[in-house]
Amino acid sequence: EADIYQTPRYLVIGTGKKITLECSQTMGHDKMYWYQQDPGMELHLIHYSYGVNSTEKGDLSSESTVSRIRTEHFPLTLESARPSHTSQYLCASRDSSKETQYFGPGTRLLVL
Amino acid sequence: RKEVEQDPGPFNVPEGATVAFNCTYSNSASQSFFWYRQDCRKEPKLLMSVYSSGNEDGRFTAQLNRASQYISLLIRDSKLSDSATYLCVVILRGSSNTGKLIFGQGTTLQVKP
Numbered sequence: 723e724a725d726i727y728q729t730p731r732y733l734v735i736g737t738g739k740k741i742t743l744e745c746s747q748t749m750g751h752d753k754m755y756w757y758q759q760d761p762g763m764e765l766h767l768i769h770y771s772y773g774v775n776s777t778e779k780g781d782l783s784s785e786s787t788v789s790r791i792r793t794e795h796f797p798l799t800l801e802s803a804r805p806s807h808t809s810q811y812l813c814a815s816r817d818s819s820k821e822t823q824y825f826g827p828g829t830r831l832l833v834l
Numbered sequence: 835r836k837e838v839e840q841d842p843g844p845f846n847v848p849e850g851a852t853v854a855f856n857c858t859y860s861n862s863a864s865q866s867f868f869w870y871r872q873d874c875r876k877e878p879k880l881l882m883s884v885y886s887s888g889n890e891d892g893r894f895t896a897q898l899n900r901a902s903q904y905i906s907l908l909i910r911d912s913k914l915s916d917s918a919t920y921l922c923v924v925i926l927r928g929s930s931n932t933g934k935l936i937f938g939q940g941t942t943l944q945v946k947p
Contacts (some may be wrong), residue, residue: 753932762939764838764937765878765937767934778932781936821866821868823933823935825878828877
């Protein structure tokens with residue numbers, strides 16, 4: 723089992739609220755990723771990080787932002803949630819020497 | 835056109851059946867290939883990598899055809915526990931450092947008793 727964790731697992735929140743989705747891994751992986759997945763659809767990369775203080779935008783445009791102050795922690799923030807942000811957000815990490823990515827359990831976000 | 839295309843299914847098969855999924859990719863610069871499994875409302879997990887020579891892991895066989903740009907997954911002697919969505923995933927050449935995965939939509943398999 724991969725040691726990568728996400729909180730909260732489920733979040734229902736009103737429009738306009740600021741939210742932070744947490745992701746942490748204890749495997750010492752330097753590379754971390756955030757994906758967005760709508761039901762029945764493919765995963766899309768929205769952010770990734772090579773390591774501490776490194777963040778890049780992914781292939782799918784997102785209004786969210788990320789930070790990487792510590793190796794093990796890669797939180798995602800939405801300053802003002804909207805119903806269009808309703809989705810599942812999956813965090814992943816990998817070791818630089820390998821191609822396998824390990825996924826966290828995901829956060830299901832519903833914005834009312 | 836999507837970079838990685840899969841028939842979403844669902845494929846409904848009886849226990850013990852052999853089932854095959856195909857996946858096509860559009861970018862000839864794709865260099866690494868994988869099958870991930872995603873159970874309902876769960877995270878994706880690596881099932882197996884796909885090598886040019888083809889590879890087998892128990893009841894699962896994966897094959898790659900670079901000329902035709904498709905990947906296949908064969909499952910023999912299907913079990914109820916094989917019911918899941920199977921995601922075809924590629925990494926483009928030059929993306930090994932970033933490790934950016936490109937996912938297909940997935941093919942859903944339902945194995946019936």
